[in-house]
Amino acid sequence: MTQPKEDNVAELVVHNLQGARGDRVLFSDLSFRLRPAEFLHITGPNGSGKTTLLRIVCGLLSPERGEIRWRGRDIRKVPTQYRMESTYVGHRDGLKAELTALENLDIAARLYGGGINHSLDDCIRVLGLRQCQDLMVAQLSAGQRRRLALGRLLVKNAILWILDEPFTAIDDQGRDVVEAHLISHLEQGGMVVLTSHQPVSHPRLRECCITVSL
Amino acid sequence: MENTESSVYSAFIAIFRRDLKLALRRRAELINPLAFFVIVVSLFPLGLSADPPTLLRIAPGVLWISALLATLLSLESIFRSDYEDGSLEQLALSHHPLPVIVMGKVAAHWCTTGLLLTLLSPALGVSLAMPMDKLGALVLTLIVGTPTLSLIGSIGVALTVGLRRGGILLALLILPLYIPILIFGASAVDMAIADLEVAGQLYLLTAMLVLSLTLAPFATAIALRVTLE
Numbered sequence: 197m198t199q200p201k202e203d204n205v206a207e208l209v210v211h212n213l214q215g216a217r218g219d220r221v222l223f224s225d226l227s228f229r230l231r232p233a234e235f236l237h238i239t240g241p242n243g244s245g246k247t248t249l250l251r252i253v254c255g256l257l258s259p260e261r262g263e264i265r266w267r268g269r270d271i272r273k274v275p276t277q278y279r280m281e282s283t284y285v286g287h288r289d290g291l292k293a294e295l296t297a298l299e300n301l302d303i304a305a306r307l308y309g310g311g312i313n314h315s316l317d318d319c320i321r322v323l324g325l326r327q328c329q330d331l332m333v334a335q336l337s338a339g340q341r342r343r344l345a346l347g348r349l350l351v352k353n354a355i356l357w358i359l360d361e362p363f364t365a366i367d368d369q370g371r372d373v374v375e376a377h378l379i380s381h382l383e384q385g386g387m388v389v390l391t392s393h394q395p396v397s398h399p400r401l402r403e404c405c406i407t408v409s410l
Numbered sequence: 411m412e413n414t415e416s417s418v419y420s421a422f423i424a425i426f427r428r429d430l431k432l433a434l435r436r437r438a439e440l441i442n443p444l445a446f447f448v449i450v451v452s453l454f455p456l457g458l459s460a461d462p463p464t465l466l467r468i469a470p471g472v473l474w475i476s477a478l479l480a481t482l483l484s485l486e487s488i489f490r491s492d493y494e495d496g497s498l499e500q501l502a503l504s505h506h507p508l509p510v511i512v513m514g515k516v517a518a519h520w521c522t523t524g525l526l527l528t529l530l531s532p533a534l535g536v537s538l539a540m541p542m543d544k545l546g547a548l549v550l551t552l553i554v555g556t557p558t559l560s561l562i563g564s565i566g567v568a569l570t571v572g573l574r575r576g577g578i579l580l581a582l583l584i585l586p587l588y589i590p591i592l593i594f595g596a597s598a599v600d601m602a603i604a605d606l607e608v609a610g611q612l613y614l615l616t617a618m619l620v621l622s623l624t625l626a627p628f629a630t631a632i633a634l635r636v637t638l639e
Binding site for chain 2: 286
């Protein structure tokens with residue numbers, strides 16, 4: 197237990213990162229630092245490497261060059277801790293079409309949940325999916341599925357949220373719900389990295405927003 | 411991080427139950443390999459001869475090869491849908507060890523294919539003129555052999571699931587690895603029919619099961635991480 201004290205501060209450092217898809221280099225020498233209660237908005241045209249960057253940051257892809265440090269250590273050296281403290285919601289929802297909304301959330305809580313901070317009933321209510329909780333996901337609309345995928349954020353107590361286009365297919369009311377959650381997460385000292393084509397609308401989010409353009 | 415052991419166990423149970431539930435809701439996928447097994451086995455009397463001594467001579471090989479092909483047919487279902495809907499990347503990002511999750515998935519796959527094939531095999535054995543008192547040996551070899559088929563198969567699926575047309579490649583990759591299991595499985599049944607001792611073959615099949623049970627989940631987990639890159 198002689199680790200330096202800085203190690204215990206939740207901090208994401210991306211250092212001189214280079215990402216590529218096949219042979220094509222998408223971005224290089226990308227560096228940023230994210231501290232608690234900070235919000236990183238990644239913008240850029242289609243094909244500029246936003247998804248690739250997020251997949252590198254969450255640890256699915258290895259970078260061509262550079263490194264990502266979580267609490268001062270390379271994420272490849274502390275994968276379990278990093279996976280426990282981060283949640284990734286990609287552009288594919290990761291839901292099983294043959295399970296109901298509630299069953300999907302239940303499995304997410306069991307497999308990814310570090311500690312369940314809401315009951316599943318509460319989560320379903322917050323997500324606005326009360327009426328369709330017992331419907332198969334195959335019967336839900338794209339927007340409802342997106343909400344359910346974001347429900348993973350609620351059942352897992354992660355500090356770092358990594359979100360790829362969270363607002364796709366979501367209606368205005370859903371967007372408000374998601375933004376409210378982002379704000380309360382940030383107020384509790386959480387961190388958010390997200391990509392989105394639309395600019396951030398909520399003034400409270402704009403205050404703590406860092407924008408990176410690819 | 412307390413209770414790591416129990417949380418790993420509960421992750422295994424959670425994924426096992428999830429996959430069983432999914433398999434039961436996809437009836438067609440559940441029944442296809444079984445129907446394939448029954449049909450392939452019943453083609454042999456039609457194509458060769460319905461003469462009982464001939465059938466009895468080929469029965470062990472036919473049953474084992476058919477079980478092996480039926481398993482091969484069902485392998486893709488271990489990871490295909492999870493890969494397509496993005497669940498697989500979520501599982502890979504879970505803080506639980508990936509080999510444990512793989513083991514849960516393979517266990518569920520075996521329960522919905524290998525186990526059912528084994529339960530179905532006595533009826534098919536009888537249709538190939540096998541004597542009643544030799545069916546036990548058939549069931550025993552299949553129950554030890556089919557989990558190995560699922561385990562080795564999971565490595566192949568993990569490597570090929572990212573490819574658009576991975577089916578043929580999977581067969582080419584996996585079938586050679588199935589040869590030892592086929593040899594010992596079929597020869598055990600053969601020897602049982604000839605009233606000889608089969609313990610040796612069964613020990614070898616069990617050894618292969620233990621070996622694949624300890625190594626395959628790790629190999630599959632590594633292959634999955636490569637596939638997801």
